Amino acid sequence: MQTHKSGFISSIKAFVCDPFRMFGVVSLVLLLLLTIAPAKDYFSEWHGYQRQYLNIIRNRGDAITLRRHFEGGLHQIWIPQLGVVDRCETCHVGLTETSLADVKEQPFRAHPAMPHKLTEFGCVVCHRGQGGATTVNEAHHSEMAGEEPILPARYMESSCGQCHQGPLEGTPKLNRGRAMLSRYGCVSCHSISLPDGTKLEATDNPPPLTHIADKTTREWIYAWLKDPTSYSTSATMPNFALSDADASDISAFLIANSVPQPGDQVALPAQGHGPAADPAAGASLYGESFCASCHAAQNAAGNLVGGDLGPELTNVGTKVKPEWLLAWMRDPQKYDPATPMPQYRWTDAQLKVIAGYVQNKSNPDLLSNVHLQPATRAQIAHGKQLVTEYGCASCHEIRGVPKPDNFGPNLSRIGSKPVVQLVFLPDMEHSLPAYLTQKIREPRSFGSTFRMPRYNFTPSQVEAVTTALLSLTDRSYSLPLNLQVAAVRETKYQPAGQAGQIMTNLNCLSCHRINGHGGDMAPDLSWEGSSVQRPWLDEFLKNPNTLRPALIRRMPKFNLTDAERTTLTDYMMTVYQTSSFQRDEMPLTGYTPEQVEKGRQLFYSKYACQSCHMVNPNEDKGYIGPTLTKVGARLNAAWIFHYLKDPQAMRPGTIEPNQHMSDDDARALTAFLMAQKTGAGQGAK
Amino acid sequence: MQANPWIAGMLAVTVCAGCAHRQGTAPALKAKAAGAAIVVVSGDKQLGFTGALLAQPLVVQVNDDQGNAVPGALVAVTGPRGVAVDPAQVLTDDSGQATIKVMSRGSSGRYEVTATSQDAHGKAFTLAVAEYAAGYQEEVGSEVNGKYCSRCHDPESTTEQVSNYDNLSVKPHSFASGDAYNKFSDADLANIIARGGPAMNRSAQMPPYGWTLNKAEIQAAIAYIRLVSDPPYAAPGVVYAKH
DSSP: OHHHHHHHHHHHHHHHHOHHHHHHHHHHHHHHHHHHHHHHHHTSHHHHHHHHHHHHHHTSTTHHHHHHHOOOSOOOEEEGGGTEEEOGGGTOTTTTOGGGTTOOSTTSOOOOOOSSOHHHHTTHHHHBSOTTOOSHIIIIIOOSTTOOOBOOGGGTHHHHTTTBOSOOTTOHHHHHHHHHHHHTTHHHHSOOBOTTSOBOOOOOOOOOOTTHHHHBOHHHHHHHHHOHHHHOTTOOSOBOOOOHHHHHHHHHHHHHHOOOOTTSSOOOOSSSSSSOOOHHHHHHHHHHTTGGGTOOEEOTTSOEESOSSSOOOTTHHHHBOHHHHHHHHHOHHHHOTTOOOOOOOOOHHHHHHHHHHHHTOOOGGGGTTOOOOOOOHHHHHHHHHHHHHTTGGGTSOBTTBOOOSSOSOOOTTGGGOOGGGOOOOTTOOOSHHHHHHHHHHOGGGGOTTOOOOBOOOOHHHHHHHHHHHHTOOSHHHHSOGGGOBOOOOOOOOOOOHHHHHHHHHHTGGGTOEETTEEOSSSOOOTTHHHHBOHHHHHHHHHSOOOSOTTOSOOOOOOOOOHHHHHHHHHHHHHHSOOSSSOTTSSOSSOOOHHHHHHHHHIIIIISOGGGTOOSSTTTOOOOSSOOOTTGGGTBOHHHHHHHHHOHHHHSTTOOSOOOOOOHHHHHHHHHHHHTOOSSSOTTOO | OOOOHHHHHHHHHHSOTTHHHHHHTSOOOOOSBOOSEEEEEEOOSOEEETTSBOSSOEEEEEEOTTSOBOTTBEEEEEOSTTOEEESSEEEOOTTSEEEEEEEOOSSOEEEEEEEEEEOTTSOEEEEEEEEEEEOHHHHHHHHHIIIIIHHHHOOOOOSSSOOOGGGOSSOOOOTTBHHHHTTSOHHHHHHHHHHOGGGGTOOTTSOOOTTTSOHHHHHHHHHHHHHHOBSOOOOOOSOOOOO
């Protein structure tokens, strides 16, 4: 031991005392140390990708251009206002090289066309992840506190929603998801507010339950609560997975809590039980009244046909009491003042026929297995407790149960919820989108005590809602205010006066939009007075014949009195006009045959309008757009001219393409169309 | 907490690309019967978003050499990398059919899912089913198609939307007909869409959309056309001038 130690010390001594040897060794060490930095650089991940890129482009025809664009080393986009420091381009070298369209492997793909410039927004604003990182793992996958993994491409539209608070042309999925948040009552329990302070509001119209015993039976409520989709496959009410006893108690409470409302039920006609049912007359009145514009029903093949503004009617006879149905059809606003259903002004004879027809849409099997014992006082009290616990009053109006505030967690910033704060199921991908998807699809899989109900969503609907939720991020609050694009908010417009009363009673705004308020099923009427001629409008309200043969959703006939019709027509012709042109700036008649002939040629050859429209009913076939056989007696010349010049300006969202027409062409076409007054194809070939 | 098996099953397809490997190790099933051919019943040529479950499951049927359905035949299903199938192995049910959930791959484009079964002699026979994975651009393109194009270009009518195809004197091509579209370059297609048929010496019944759609929407529509094209479209890469 001793000798070893002394040997070691002596060798150290010899070494230190020999300056030449010392110098040589230290130089060697220094040299080695100096190579560490370049070696680290050379063997770094990003350097590898850049070498790979150079290999890929070497043998291409555009190699010289690509090589000239290529610059080695770290790259960075720095945008202090947005808090962006993105080094993604270090590995994603060919992002802006459009000629790399055929290269499919990452990280070398060219970025597809996008509405914003890379240099103005960087990468992480849309893709998330850590822009500053220079390794794939840190940049894409980090789940550490304060960091977020990259957003899977299928949720990319959510990033647009950080600034654009309203519907965008390029984000169909986000638009759908946002509409669903309101349409399916998500926002009734979860409060969601946007960076500009506006709060999302529910657009569904859940019925008030205050008078529910007038309308339906306890057995139906029970069956509905157990599984809404067994009654109607398109039910928007979610499934609360209630036990038999709980569903029985809630149904008992709702019936016991209901107070009768005078006028909710009318005495049934004397003969037989229930309104007389004449299936043939019923079906034709159901068709004539265009009930299917709003209500869906299963046809013989089992397919749902009809709109989704009102509830599905496939089995409605099993649900409603005949005396209630008759009263409802006479005046729906009596039972539910907020209903979108119009008052149809059916005669008593018609009421009997239509109510009988609808009542016959039933399926007795639905309730055949429901046998409920009369409820005890304790069960009713338990029912009330359950109604409070499950937050039923968040959506429905229930007597004696106040609407709870902030029933579910606030979701205004859910899109930035850190992964470390989430509880995952075993075998589940650890990411926010995966968590949200599972939570929407199977809310109770996270624990049977959770109150959130299960919706009957398709995979693409789940994805849309997830996309909408992911758009609610912290970043949308921290971005500069001038980037925020507010949504066009629904106005509170209501037509006034006598005409306004008629329109409210007919619920015109359920389907038509006027001055920024109303539905989107039927045309916007804000400028109807500039568009149509008065005699046509009067005749149309008397007997709404269809303009678009291919549409199944159409305007119903309301049996208006002459006085009501005149009031409506006067009001619409006077009030609903555009300020962009005068409706009488072009004449309705008096166009020369030469002008009409020129228009005819343009119509059939240059613009091929007959592909979508009919002028000559014997020759033309197109039926995408409205029939134009009598358009000269329907529309104003000035409207036709301005519409041809820019269709989207006159009717936002119309699919008629803007043809960039010259004034001369538009004038000639207007002359030709104004000649079509009687439907005989005047001037047509 | 114990997740119930149904949820675990759903998770297996929703979760990650990694589960594709895990399913490979599932306990092997034993065939009870053997067929001679596999045919598609439904669920082929679906457009799904990248990395998402297809809306409809893939349903295939095993037939014997007489064309009768064979119950109890073993079908093994595989997809390319990144495509998850659930279950990867399944016995056909009483009607001779097997239902498989398919999760689109992570990058956009056409891909094929392969179903394999064995005949009585142990010889394998396969069926390749094409599906389409739509990225963001293709998805926007399919929206544009639904709103502006499909009424004329899709000859199929539904109760909700009646096709205008039969009313046109010059019939438009369905976007699936690759033979018609693959010979056009992206620039030519953009030209037709933006400036109408006459811009490329074709029918005026194709109107110009260049003043209605913006450039990104037109590009998206082209991306959609390229995606659903059959036979598939191959991007030309760099085109050299002929000397």
